[in-house]
Amino acid sequence: MSSANETTADSHSPTRANGTFCPQTQRKFVLVSAILASALGFIDGSILAIAMPALRADLGASLAEAQWISNAYALTLSALILAGGAAGDRFGLRRAFVTGIALFIAASLACAVAPDPAILIAFRAIQGIGAAIMVPGSLAIIAKAYPKKERGRAIGIWAAASALTTALGPVLGGFVLTTFGNGVWRAIFAINLPLGLISIYLLLAKVPADKPTEKRSLDLGGAALATLAFGLLAYGLTAMNAKGGGMLSTPAIVAGVVLLFVFIAYERWQRDPMIDLGLFRIRAFAGANLATFF
The missing domain is CATH 1.20.1250.20 (MFS general substrate transporter like domains)
Structure with a gap:
């Protein structure tokens, strides 16, 4: 009662x-x-x-x-x-x-x-x-x-x-x-x-x-992969203009791109992903993010 x-x-x-x-x-x-x-x-x-x-x-x-x-x-x-x-x-x-x-x-x-x-x-x-x-x-x-x-x-x-x-x-x-x-x-x-x-x-x-x-659950694995992928891409692009860093730029960019694909595959496998990749099937959502990227 x-x-x-x-x-x-x-x-x-x-x-x-x-x-x-x-x-x-x-x-x-x-x-x-x-x-x-x-x-x-x-x-x-x-x-x-x-x-x-x-x-x-x-x-x-x-x-x-x-x-x-x-x-x-x-x-x-x-x-x-x-x-x-x-x-x-x-x-x-x-x-x-x-x-x-x-x-x-x-x-x-x-x-x-x-x-x-x-x-x-x-x-x-x-x-x-x-x-x-x-x-x-x-x-x-x-x-x-x-x-x-x-x-x-x-x-x-x-x-x-x-x-x-x-x-x-x-x-x-x-x-x-x-x-x-x-x-x-x-x-x-x-x-x-x-x-x-x-x-x-x-x-x-x-x-x-x-x-x-x-x-x-928190998608800590996805967060770590995203950080590593974008970190390597940023490092590679920055190293292009750094004195003596040009040799490291290409391997870093390649490794970043590979990890980005690993991140996408990991997110598709996760039960509670950090980002729902299905959202990118929405043309307005995908277009806005592509414009922001560039």
């Missing part, structure tokens, strides 16, 4: 009735934390592009190393973002989102104190892993926290704030470097700490935990 009453009460809960996990009074904290977390990735990338000449001069990085300071982050982010999104379904969006933010800011602090280009590249790759969990989580947690009639407005605010932070990145980066000199590039990574900690505090203290929606 008590179980039936609990079920009835649960179904009449305002949160459940709206199809969300978050009460109305707490939704603003979800939106603010998502905007702050998105700002971490967008500001970091756009400011770093402006600061790259200063960074190269300070660390003595070659052109190829400078490319990999950007490539390492983009590579792990793009290769693992689908697995990162699935982690939110598997473990709960709030838990996965907080984990991604924490990993991102920890790697940011390590980047800020990196003594040489090789260590900076390694921690930029770890930053990308954190971003692969954080970036899809920022939009997904908004969609799950807001009911359908309010969701469009919330996502619009998030998108506008993300566009604004992306546009402000180069301006802030140029101003800081001009005012304080080349050595201040390390502060670009350190600024992620307060933004990330505020976001984590809001999520843990002000937002209730959501329940996982799926018990699907």
